[in-house]
Amino acid sequence: MIDTPRITLAQGNGGRLTKELIDTVFLRHFGQPEDHDGLDAAALPLSPDLETVVTTDGFSVEPLEFPGGDIGSLAVHGTVNDLAVCGATPLFLTLGVMIEEGLPLDQLNRIVESLAIAAHRAGVRIVAGDTKVLPIGHGGGLYLTTTGIGQRPPSVRMGMGQIESGDVILVSGPVGDHGISVMLAREAFELSGSVRSDSGSVAPLCLPIADFDGVRFLRDPTRGGLATVAHEIAQGCGLDLILSEADIPVRDAVRSVCEILGYDPYYLACEGRVVAAVAPQIAEQVLTFWQSLPEGAGAARIGIVGDAGKARDRQVGGKVCLITALGGQRVLDPLEDDPLPRIC
Amino acid sequence: MTAPASTERARALLAKIHALPLTREVRVMNVCGGHERSISMAGLRAVLPSQITLIPGPGCPVCVCPEEDIFAAIDLSQRPEITLVTFGDMLRVPANVPKGTPRSLEAARAAGGDVRPVASPAEAVRIARQEPDREVVFFAAGFETTTAPVAAMIAEGVPTNLTLLLSGRLTWPAVTMLLNSEAAGFDALIAPGHVATIMGPEEWDFVARDHALPCAIAGFEAESLLAGLLSVLEQGLEGEARVDNCYGGVVRPEGNPTARRLLGETLNVVDAPWRGIGTIQRSGFALAPAHAGLDALSRHSIDRSQLRKRAGEMPPGCDCARVVLGRIAPDQCRLYGAACTPRSPIGPCMVSDEGACRIWWSSGIRERRGDVVDA
Ligand code: SF4
Numbered sequence: 001m002i003d004t005p006r007i008t009l010a011q012g013n014g015g016r017l018t019k020e021l022i023d024t025v026f027l028r029h030f031g032q033p034e035d036h037d038g039l040d041a042a043a044l045p046l047s048p049d050l051e052t053v054v055t056t057d058g059f060s061v062e063p064l065e066f067p068g069g070d071i072g073s074l075a076v077h078g079t080v081n082d083l084a085v086c087g088a089t090p091l092f093l094t095l096g097v098m099i100e101e102g103l104p105l106d107q108l109n110r111i112v113e114s115l116a117i118a119a120h121r122a123g124v125r126i127v128a129g130d131t132k133v134l135p136i137g138h139g140g141g142l143y144l145t146t147t148g149i150g151q152r153p154p155s156v157r158m159g160m161g162q163i164e165s166g167d168v169i170l171v172s173g174p175v176g177d178h179g180i181s182v183m184l185a186r187e188a189f190e191l192s193g194s195v196r197s198d199s200g201s202v203a204p205l206c207l208p209i210a211d212f213d214g215v216r217f218l219r220d221p222t223r224g225g226l227a228t229v230a231h232e233i234a235q236g237c238g239l240d241l242i243l244s245e246a247d248i249p250v251r252d253a254v255r256s257v258c259e260i261l262g263y264d265p266y267y268l269a270c271e272g273r274v275v276a277a278v279a280p281q282i283a284e285q286v287l288t289f290w291q292s293l294p295e296g297a298g299a300a301r302i303g304i305v306g307d308a309g310k311a312r313d314r315q316v317g318g319k320v321c322l323i324t325a326l327g328g329q330r331v332l333d334p335l336e337d338d339p340l341p342r343i344c
Numbered sequence: 345m346t347a348p349a350s351t352e353r354a355r356a357l358l359a360k361i362h363a364l365p366l367t368r369e370v371r372v373m374n375v376c377g378g379h380e381r382s383i384s385m386a387g388l389r390a391v392l393p394s395q396i397t398l399i400p401g402p403g404c405p406v407c408v409c410p411e412e413d414i415f416a417a418i419d420l421s422q423r424p425e426i427t428l429v430t431f432g433d434m435l436r437v438p439a440n441v442p443k444g445t446p447r448s449l450e451a452a453r454a455a456g457g458d459v460r461p462v463a464s465p466a467e468a469v470r471i472a473r474q475e476p477d478r479e480v481v482f483f484a485a486g487f488e489t490t491t492a493p494v495a496a497m498i499a500e501g502v503p504t505n506l507t508l509l510l511s512g513r514l515t516w517p518a519v520t521m522l523l524n525s526e527a528a529g530f531d532a533l534i535a536p537g538h539v540a541t542i543m544g545p546e547e548w549d550f551v552a553r554d555h556a557l558p559c560a561i562a563g564f565e566a567e568s569l570l571a572g573l574l575s576v577l578e579q580g581l582e583g584e585a586r587v588d589n590c591y592g593g594v595v596r597p598e599g600n601p602t603a604r605r606l607l608g609e610t611l612n613v614v615d616a617p618w619r620g621i622g623t624i625q626r627s628g629f630a631l632a633p634a635h636a637g638l639d640a641l642s643r644h645s646i647d648r649s650q651l652r653k654r655a656g657e658m659p660p661g662c663d664c665a666r667v668v669l670g671r672i673a674p675d676q677c678r679l680y681g682a683a684c685t686p687r688s689p690i691g692p693c694m695v696s697d698e699g700a701c702r703i704w705w706s707s708g709i710r711e712r713r714g715d716v717v718d719a
Contacts, residue, residue, distance in 0.1 A: 194389065259564055262378055262384065262697065321708075325351045326358060326566060328387015331708025 001330065005105040012133025013097070013099045022131060025109055026097075029116035030126050040278065042127035044092055050151035051089035055079060064111060064289030066185035068177070069271070072115030077199050077271055078222065079148035080122045083216040084203040085274060086156060087210030090122055095129040097146035101136040122201040148166055155211045160236030162216040165306030168283035169233075169241060172205050172274040172290050173198065173298035175226045175251040180270025180312030182258050195253045200272030207294050209286055214279030221275055224335040227266040227320065229275050230303075231334040236319035237277075243303035243332070246325045266322075267335050277305060350567045357570035358391060364577055366395040372527065372576060373670050375515050376403040376536035377698025380563045384567045384707035395575070399530055399670040400703070402518040405511075406433045407668050409485040411656050412622040413511045414439040416646050417483045418446055420509070423644070427475065428452075429468045430483035430492070431572050432461035433696045436689060440654040455590075457602035465497040465638060472506035473609035481640040485511040488612040489538045491611070492603040498610040498635055507640035512629030513616060515539050521624050523555045523681050529670050530557075537563040537591040542598030542607075545589050552585040605616035609634055620658040620693070621666030662691030667700050674701040674712040681705070682712065 011017045034336055069077075080090040094113075098178055099108065154240045181197040202220055219238075221229040222259050226248070234241045250258075250265045258265045272295065278286050283301060290296030320332040346620075369562055380400040383389065385395065389398055414437055421428040423701055428449065435450045445696050446452040453459035458478070462468050465482065472480040482504075484494050491512035535548040540561045542709065551559040558579030562572030571590040579585060590594050598604075601694055609632070616628020631639055641648065658664045662684070663677040684690040686705055693699035 061588060213672050246351065255348065262381060262564070324385070324387040326354055326388065326391050328390045329708070330387050331383060331710075333708075 003210060007099050007101055007103045007105060007133055009096065009101050009133050009135060014132065017256065018138055018168065020025065022129075022289050025105075025112050025130070026129060029112045032033040032083060032118075035132055039200050042092075044149065046091075047148075047151060051088075051154050051156075053083055053086050053150045053152055054075050054147065055082040055086075056145065056147040057082060059146070060186075061182060062140055063182075063185050064107065064141050066182045066197055066198060067194075068181050069199030070111050070114050072111040072113075073118040073127045073199050074271060075144040075146045076115055076118035076122055076124070077201055079146040080124060081149050081202045081272075083150035084201065084206040085216070086150075086218050087151065087156035087206065088152040090124045090148055090150040090201075090203060090255045092127045092149040093119060093124045094147045094288035095126050097129065098143040099131065099133050100139035100141050103135055103141050106191075108142070118201075122203060136307045142192055145301065150243040153211060158210065158215060158217050160217050162234060162236035163233065163239065163277045163305055164216070164279070165239055165312075166280055167216060167277045167305040168280050168301055169243065169303040169305065170232070170276045170278060170290070171226065171249065171300055171320050172202065172276075172296045173272070174251045174254065175221065175270055175273060176258070176265040177251060178271040179263075180254045184257070184271070195251065195257070196272055198272035200295060201272045202272060202295065204293055205274050205290055209289065212282060212286070214282040215276065215286065216279065217277040219275050221273055223267055223269050225265075225267045226275065227264070227332040230320045233275070233277060234320050237305070238314040238318055239306045240318040241303055241305055241318060241320045242323065244323045246323075247300055247302045249300045349567060351706045352568040353388060354565075354570050355573055357414055357567065361570065361577060363394075363573050364392055364393075364574075366393055366580060366581075369395050369397060370575060370577060370580055371397045371399055372528035372532045372533050373399045374403060374534040374536075375401045375519060375535075376538070377405075377696070377700075377703070378538065379403065379534060379536065379562065379569060380521060380700055380703050381697070382564050382566060382569055384703045387510050388566065388569070391417065392573075396573070398688065399701040400674070401522070401530070402515065402618075402668050403536065404556070404668060404698040404700065405486045405490065405691040405695055406431075406437055406512055407664055407699050408513060408621065409434070409437065409692070410617045411439050411619050411654075411658075412617075412648065413483070413485070413509060414449070415441065415652070415655070416451060416491060416641060417481070418452045418457075418645060419433065420481050420640065421449060421452040421459045422446070422455065424642070425479050425519075427458040427460065427471065427478045427480045429460050431463070431485065434483060434485055434697070435461060436690045436695045438659050438690070438695075440657060440659060442652065444605055446536045458671045462521055469497060469502060470505065470512075472503040473626070476503070477504055478505060479644070480506045481509055481644070482506060482508040483640075485510070487513055487515050487536075487539060488542050488607075492600075492607055495606040496603070497608045498631075499606045502638065506638075507643045508631065508638045509640045510574060510611075510631060512611070513618065514613065514627050516550070517624050517627035518618065520550065523551070523557070528555075531557040532570045532580060534559075534560055534575040534576065535561045535587070536694065537561055537568065537595055538580070538712040540591065540595045540599065542600045543590060543606070544597060545587060546597070547599075548587050552587050556585045558585050558707045560590050561595055562587040563594060566702065572677060575604055585635070604635045617656060617666075619656065621669065658692075659690050662693075664691040664693040664699075664701070667693050673713065675709055675711065676710070677701065678713050683694075
């Protein structure tokens with residue numbers, strides 16, 4: 001059997017092998033920087049008329065590759081989406097790479113290629129990076145950190161504080177796809193499923209509407225899922241959110257895995273969805289716009305803000321009520337522990 | 345995306361239940377954390393006629409897992425050569441330990457123990473294969489549904505560095521115990537669908553035959569649960585008692601013969617302790633003599649007889665035992681929502697996703713209800 005080439009500690013020593021690794025894997029996919037000129041940092045051409053927005057995020061996922069994406073595309077989308085929901089056009093990324101000794105070189109190549117493709121599609125350039133190799137047993141194969149820089153017009157003024165009673169809550173597509181896709185790829189549950197991660201950029205959904213009058217707040221649900229974002233919104237604006245279970249889009253395949261394993265789909269991670277709080281007058285317009293895009297084909301109106309007659313409570317914050325499909329009611333709390341498969 | 349067809353069918357069943365001429369209170373017990381979860385998550389209690397009381401029963405394997413087993417697992421996990429693997433729910437369950445020692449497997453891990461959550465026996469085997477130099481102990485708590493894959497694992501043969509701390513329990517003996525007690529506390533039973541899938545629906549015949557109570561086997565979906573509920577209510581009104589299989593697509597007569605054969609070949613059924621409740625006859629699985637070599641306690645010479653205060657009991661002040669038996673509702677425990685919340689759980693019922701206290705809390709019940717009165 002021919003052993004596949006694997007990453008060695010020496011490739012992280014900063015010498016010739018490190019340079020070779022960067023050239024043959026990273027720069028091969030990202031392309032050589034144009035005006036690099038031997039410098040150790042990148043100068044960014046930012047517009048002085050716009051606000052500059054920056055965000056950073058670390059990524060670890062097991063397995064590194066799953067149906068619909070991998071840690072590479074995730075590291076781009078996660079950061080790009082954090083910019084997009086603030087109304088900022090994502091422009092530049094920096095990339096920190098921690099590789100565990102022993103990672104197959106092929107796999108690293110696939111992931112970096114996928115990262116490059118995701119960055120290209122999202123219109124962001126990778127302008128700086130760093131690579132380290134950790135001794136075996138000190139990292140889950142590969143960790144990535146991306147810092148994203150974007151710009152937005154000063155007219156964008158979204159925030160939880162702008163949310164008002166009567167506002168409408170929208171979601172841009174079915175929830176829980178990413179969580180189930182990764183879980184099925186990780187665990188041998190003997191469930192065959194065809195669920196693909198929704199990992200993708202939400203910029204096309206967010207940027208065109210970010211400075212609409214009446215778009216109060218956008219957020220991409222990731223870990224903790226829809227329920228956690230809804231809870232953050234309720235806490236942040238001091239009003240209750242009332243969500244209607246019958247209106248929340250969940251794919252049949254996701255629903256049935258949830259039923260078997262005892263998961264709540266509203267707590268499962270998404271990686272390519274947006275939740276919006278918008279004024280009732282423009283809800284239909286935003287919804288129609290979203291539904292006209294491939295990223296938002298499954299968009300739906302899922303609830304409203306505010307209990308009639310209940311005042312804003314900034315101290316305690318609001319809560320999230322779910323009207324169940326059968327007309328019952330329950331509270332959605334933020335995620336406590338990671339969801340576990342049932343054992344009864 | 346429209347509401348799934350099953351939601352429509354569930355609504356129709358709900359309408360049928362509302363049309364029943366119920367006059368007296370009917371108390372319906374379920375025996376499955378998954379049932380209780382679905383009931384709470386669908387908000388069923390609020391939409392059913394007020395005469396119906398749904399009681400969570402002995403459906404949480406984590407909650408009744410013997411305290412001494414958790415204590416032994418913690419002890420094992422502190423030995424440098426041992427990797428202890430267990431279902432994630434077990435990590436936070438507290439044991440009654442002497443001061444200064446870890447009180448849960450989570451604390452044991454923080455204290456340096458190699459404790460890892462697994463989702464299946466296959467994962468335990470994988471870890472043992474991948475790390476042949478480690479002694480891997482699989483702490484397997486669960487009911488028939490979880491114990492069956494453990495039996496299959498044993499039958500297939502496990503790596504020599506893998507041993508078992510087995511806390512498998514059978515569900516029906518706990519129901520028998522309740523029904524033989526002075527006041528069972530319920531008028532009809534929803535039997536666990538997944539258990540019946542393996543063991544066969546016939547296991548539950550005794551409820552109707554020996555105790556003249558209506559019984560139905562149901563799955564986890566609201567639709568199946570409501571079908572089961574409708575069946576037992578109708579049986580009650582007609583003065584009948586039988587076991588109705590409302591999970592017909594999945595539960596077959598005789599259950600799953602292969603799984604039952606493997607259980608029979610590898611494990612024996614023995615009298616077994618339930619935490620806070622005591623010993624229930626023929627309610628536990630133990631390794632058959634041919635597989636006694638897999639016993640983690642003897643391999644690692646754990647002495648079971650050490651005397652500890654409150655060994656075998658629930659944590660001080662915790663009413664889980666009565667919650668598990670359906671004697672009180674979770675929100676009738678004195679600690680519910682006050683000292684005991686999912687963030688700082690006192691008892692196992694607030695830890696496990698199958699535990700009634702945890703489920704009630706997660707569904708939004710935040711206040712304690714009046715004072716405890718024995719049902
Ligand atoms: S509320 Fe807490 S202390 Fe009370 S029975 Fe439930 S788990 Fe035990």
